[in-house]
Amino acid sequence: MTTLPTSTDKKLGLVIDLDTCVGCHACVISCKGWNTENYGAPLADTDAYGANPSGTFLNRVHSYEVQPSEGAAQLIHFPKSCLHCEDAPCVTVCPTGASYKRVEDGIVLVNEQDCIGCGLCAWACPYGAREMDAVEKVMKKCTLCVDRIYNENLPEEDREPACVRTCPAGARHFGDFADPTSNVSILSAERGGMDLMPEMGTKPVNKYLPPRPKDRDRSEDVDILAPFLEPVAAEATGFLGWLDKALDAMPGGKT
């Protein structure tokens, strides 16, 4: 059924912290890995080792430079995956009912057996969160790792989306936005979580935490770690000192 539920019991989604993300793309790779080996059609690569490689990804990291009117420019790494919108335009346009939003937790999914590969849902998404798989010819999108988060065969700490589990910077958080006391609700409230393209009226569930302003200009800073990076042994002593001299004494040793 491609009409949207009026409300969902839970609103599962992500908080993405633009202040913390270091742009390492680990979430991109872990997402690709998990979702190629598990739920649904694998995420294809075409011409992977050739001149024009291309592939399906459910999560991609952009990098933007923001130049304020005064002061230094800031580089912001910007992971982007499905925002599991409350008013998801991708769902209502689907002619077959393959796209749907789950009543129980609000996750937007594609039933790949019903997808005719018309691409209209990807047209309707302002965020570029849906990609047609070049090999399987069905629409792929973030499932919020629906096959991890409820999976009792996994250790409890692994029951969260692969991108969240893998993030070394702790820039991604998973939880229920319908619960005002959840980790994501509190984080979003405290840090001013924002919607992307609010004017599109999609009511995204995922929130982005804006980067904190730089507390001071660091352009003149001396690196406090620099002294510790000096060579430990300027003058070789002991065995290494003897070896140094012995090697110098060999023919062609000293230049």
Place this chain on the structure above:
Amino acid sequence: MHPAPSVILFSTLSGLGFGLLAFLGFGIPQPTGFSAFIWFFIAYALAVGGLISSTFHLGHPERALKAFKQWRSSWLSREGICAVAALLVMGLYASAAIFFATPLPVIGWIGAALSLLTVFTTAMIYTQIKTVPRWHNITTPAMFLSICIAGGALLAGQVGIAIVLLIIAALAQLAHWIIGDKALAQSGTTMATATGLGDRGAVRAFEPPHTGTNYLLKEFVYVIGRKHAAKLRILAMALMVIAPIVLLALTQLDSVSGSTDHILAALAVLSHLVGVFTARWLFFAQAEHVVGLYYGKR
């Protein structure tokens, strides 16, 4: 947007076919017997040919029947249902006219209405897409419908009506271009709102997420022939409207014989078809999807 030939061919041919079916349904003209067969054959060839061509852009055309399910929310589903309903009802009307020489007016009117509704639903598939501001306004259905009706009149040999309708279609197409050219700027969607970073300063795409291309770039950020857009618009307008009007006007001259009339009319239809095809190619090629903003491409 990527201008997929199958989709452009579909909207051009089916638009014309359903336009002709509408005129036949309203009884303008009202042929019977073998001449009715010829008329309906042309209309069905165009409408069904277009519909078949549209399935070529599907990843899984073998599942196309599933697309009739979601009429409550999906314009694409509604289009499928309307198209089949129009073809069935008009089939009934055509059979009565061809085999029993008895046109059934009420059936014809219903079939004509369904034919126009089909083109309207096609237009709404694009109009509903908020992410392409150029399409997301009333000029899209106005343009699709007026061109369909004008093409139908042209094909139905209704010279007087066709000239008036072609002028209306030209105005609708012009409005679509004029309003469309400003639509993205007026939508308020920018890199600033896309990233949410706009109030901090000027946002610039520093590095894309990948070194190669991807589905999004190929489908939505596709740029082709934009430098020729102005020329193509003039060409489209000349072929779609001006040439057919001139050719139709020539058929009205007393000095022109009956057989020359038919050749002129056929040329008018052909020119119109090529013109609509050009305009529809531009409809896709010039459409800017907002996802391009994430790539700094708008």
